[in-house]
Amino acid sequence: MTDPDHPVRGYAAPPCLAHEIDPAYVDPQQADDVARWRKAERARLLADRAGQPVAVRHAAAAVIGCHLDALLAQRFGSIDGLTISAWWPIKAELNLRNWLESLLARGARVALPVVEERAAPLHFRLWTPDCRMVQGVWKIPVPADGPDVTPDVTLAPVVGWDAAGYRLGYGGGYFDRTLAALAPRPLAIGVGLHAAQVPTIFPQPHDIAMDVVVTEAGEQKGTTP
Ligand SMILES: Nc1nc2c(c(=O)[nH]1)N(C=O)[C@@H](CNc1ccc(C(=O)N[C@@H](CCC(=O)O)C(=O)O)cc1)CN2
Numbered sequence: 001m002t003d004p005d006h007p008v009r010g011y012a013a014p015p016c017l018a019h020e021i022d023p024a025y026v027d028p029q030q031a032d033d034v035a036r037w038r039k040a041e042r043a044r045l046l047a048d049r050a051g052q053p054v055a056v057r058h059a060a061a062a063v064i065g066c067h068l069d070a071l072l073a074q075r076f077g078s079i080d081g082l083t084i085s086a087w088w089p090i091k092a093e094l095n096l097r098n099w100l101e102s103l104l105a106r107g108a109r110v111a112l113p114v115v116e117e118r119a120a121p122l123h124f125r126l127w128t129p130d131c132r133m134v135q136g137v138w139k140i141p142v143p144a145d146g147p148d149v150t151p152d153v154t155l156a157p158v159v160g161w162d163a164a165g166y167r168l169g170y171g172g173g174y175f176d177r178t179l180a181a182l183a184p185r186p187l188a189i190g191v192g193l194h195a196a197q198v199p200t201i202f203p204q205p206h207d208i209a210m211d212v213v214v215t216e217a218g219e220q221k222g223t224t225p
């Protein structure tokens with residue numbers, strides 16, 4: 001229908017070109033704003049976390065181990081034979097080492113991430129308490145050798161998280177690249193302090209949401225696989 005008071009004068013851009021716009025198109029100005037916001041938010045969250053008493057982080061890690069056990073039991077039944085990747089804690093990250101050792105005692109395999117190439121997906125190597133470790137990227141200890149493994153479950157430490165399951169890490173984009181590259185995709189569990197929740201991380205096209213986020217307050221986001 002045409003409105004005689006507002007004659008159609010033509011389009012600013014021909015509508016027939018709409019299909020040629022890449023759905024992954026990112027407004028560079030907006031992407032820049034989000035990157036700047038994330039940098040400041042990371043710094044704030046990291047300072048907050050470092051300011052928590054060690055006893056608080058320690059207690060949170062113990063409770064999170066229990067929540068993770070319940071979650072894995074619900075999703076997989078037995079964990080015997082599962083390969084579960086975690087992290088070697090740095091910068092006041094939660095230390096799940098006791099829980100990781102309990103996984104080994106229950107027949108699971110534990111893997112740690114290795115940055116073999118910058119700006120590329122992570123690799124994973126099996127870990128045991130007595131395996132030889134070497135310093136990797138960012139001086140993060142990694143298992144010195146052993147074959148690459150593909151985790152069934154990957155635990156990703158979060159600097160920040162939102163209720164939609166998106167995580168903020170250290171800004172390397174490593175977990176997003178890794179999840180984008182793995183097929184089948186492992187169950188991705190973001191793990192961190194409840195206080196690290198933010199209303200949104202302003203997800204960008206490259207961000208991949210965690211299947212679940214677990215904090216000391218329990219499971220925060222869940223999807224039925
Ligand atoms: N303990 C632990 N191990 C982990 C992770 C983690 O979050 N925690 N990772 C989780 O992914 C991977 C390592 N993540 C890294 C993330 C960023 C940079 C890094 O070089 N950052 C740059 C800034 C990048 C940018 O802003 O563009 C820097 O600080 O200079 C290094 C490693 C694998 N191992």
Ligand SMILES: Nc1ncnc2c1ncn2[C@@H]1O[C@H](COP(=O)(O)OP(=O)(O)OP(=O)(O)O)[C@@H](O)[C@H]1O
Nearest residue numbers: 038167168169170171172173174175176177180206
């Ligand atoms: N699949 C991908 N392909 C190419 N670049 C990617 C991919 N995923 C993320 N990136 C790049 O990585 C950069 C950092 O991403 P982001 O801010 O989400 O990191 P992060 O999730 O905090 O880091 P990390 O996962 O290492 O803890 C982004 O600028 C993005 O362009």
